[in-house]
Amino acid sequence: MKAKTRALLDAITHRPARRYGASPSDSLRKARIGRRGLLKAAAGAAALAFWNEENLSAYQGTVNTNSKPNDLKITDLRVAVVAGAPMTCPLIRIDTNQGIYGLGEVRDGASKTYALMLKARLLGENPCNVDKIFRKIKQFGGHARQGGGVCGVEMALWDLAGKAYNVPAYQMLGGKFRDRVRCYADTDQSRDPREFARRLKERVDGRGFTFLKMDLGVGLVEDKPGMVTRPLGTTSRDYFNTQHMFTGMEITPKGIDAMAAYVQQVREVLGSEVPLAADHFGHIGLNSCIRLGKALTNYNMAWLEDMIPWQYADLMKKITDAVDIPILTGEDIYLKEDFVKLASMHAVDMIHPDLATSGGLLETKKIGDMCQEHGVAMAMHFAGTPVSFMANVHCAAATENFVALEHHSVDIPWWEDLVNGHKPLFNRGFATVPNTPGLGVSLNDEVVKQHLHKDHPGYFLPTPEWDKERPHDRLWS
Numbered sequence: 001m002k003a004k005t006r007a008l009l010d011a012i013t014h015r016p017a018r019r020y021g022a023s024p025s026d027s028l029r030k031a032r033i034g035r036r037g038l039l040k041a042a043a044g045a046a047a048l049a050f051w052n053e054e055n056l057s058a059y060q061g062t063v064n065t066n067s068k069p070n071d072l073k074i075t076d077l078r079v080a081v082v083a084g085a086p087m088t089c090p091l092i093r094i095d096t097n098q099g100i101y102g103l104g105e106v107r108d109g110a111s112k113t114y115a116l117m118l119k120a121r122l123l124g125e126n127p128c129n130v131d132k133i134f135r136k137i138k139q140f141g142g143h144a145r146q147g148g149g150v151c152g153v154e155m156a157l158w159d160l161a162g163k164a165y166n167v168p169a170y171q172m173l174g175g176k177f178r179d180r181v182r183c184y185a186d187t188d189q190s191r192d193p194r195e196f197a198r199r200l201k202e203r204v205d206g207r208g209f210t211f212l213k214m215d216l217g218v219g220l221v222e223d224k225p226g227m228v229t230r231p232l233g234t235t236s237r238d239y240f241n242t243q244h245m246f247t248g249m250e251i252t253p254k255g256i257d258a259m260a261a262y263v264q265q266v267r268e269v270l271g272s273e274v275p276l277a278a279d280h281f282g283h284i285g286l287n288s289c290i291r292l293g294k295a296l297t298n299y300n301m302a303w304l305e306d307m308i309p310w311q312y313a314d315l316m317k318k319i320t321d322a323v324d325i326p327i328l329t330g331e332d333i334y335l336k337e338d339f340v341k342l343a344s345m346h347a348v349d350m351i352h353p354d355l356a357t358s359g360g361l362l363e364t365k366k367i368g369d370m371c372q373e374h375g376v377a378m379a380m381h382f383a384g385t386p387v388s389f390m391a392n393v394h395c396a397a398a399t400e401n402f403v404a405l406e407h408h409s410v411d412i413p414w415w416e417d418l419v420n421g422h423k424p425l426f427n428r429g430f431a432t433v434p435n436t437p438g439l440g441v442s443l444n445d446e447v448v449k450q451h452l453h454k455d456h457p458g459y460f461l462p463t464p465e466w467d468k469e470r471p472h473d474r475l476w477s
């Protein structure tokens, strides 16, 4: 066989599957594709041998050679739990009958069980039917970490569909609004505002960030005399699981002044130009939120995040109406409906979905688009591995009202090494949007294995115990 024909045959039957990563039993499956497929390919190759080089490269560039999307079927779902990224992040891999696989990730801090319980509902489905499968499984997701399984699966389906059709995920969402995605970062807190400002400044000067976020909690002042009113003998730590309005904790005018003075000193070092958001205020009462928000007006904060639980839309609106700084929430909201409610009543100025909770790539794009209709911008919360990061990057590229994506792992030296391809993921404040199929990254097996959670040391081990977990799912009678 001539070298050119061999290369073409290789392109038709093998090469792309190898390039995008085949599952362990890939060679076995390819052997099963069998003689008929090979003869067909050989006949095509013989005909094409008459083409000139130009036509040949055009052919290879325009025809999908990676799989037969119409016959693609899900055959397996397996997990590998990464620790210290900095959160615990369960990765998932969805395998198919054609050797290609999709990568996804359950929300940071959530259980891998949220994904595994979906396995029986996925087996036999064509992963390219992303929306159909999403509608089938979305009843098994919920707010905050409970949304993690559904969203992880949805990411993996886009990765698979992209590999099957040889297109990047953003293209399947409607194409790009931008070629690079602005990231924002949190920074290690210090009680010394000047030291903290120095760390923030390093984010800008050293790492190229163009957008920053800080913590501004009641913990900064609560141990100082006269700064916080609360039931005597308690601290903010006693109210970790008590919602803000029920703690009886309010910041005094003196405490508000001290917190505002802290931000003033930060701004003096950092300057006023770079956007600076604030989060983690502590479980303080609604009126303290309003008084603190008003006191921060002069420091031009980019947004004030999750001042009270998002479920209380009317109360959130009270803060938004009273404070002339953007009010933002959303990292724990599952599905578009609650985002649209908050945006349509202007209870918030900005939304902040975590794509690994909000419903995945397509649902989050819908969230952005629907909130845009109400003049509400979208920042994105994120604290996972590069797999989920890339899902965010594709969605952010494809959503017009996007502002900035959180990068929670800039201080983890091995974080980018978890994946191959498309490097660097993050550079000088931005993530580049990849043009490779699906999410655009594959796992670096060795590095992932070095960072598996000690309680979950398996690396994509078989999960047959989840093959038949399938009660009657219908939501109506």
Ligand SMILES: [Mg+2]
Pocket (backbone or CB within 6 Å): 279, 280, 305, 306, 331
């Ligand atoms: Mg937050």
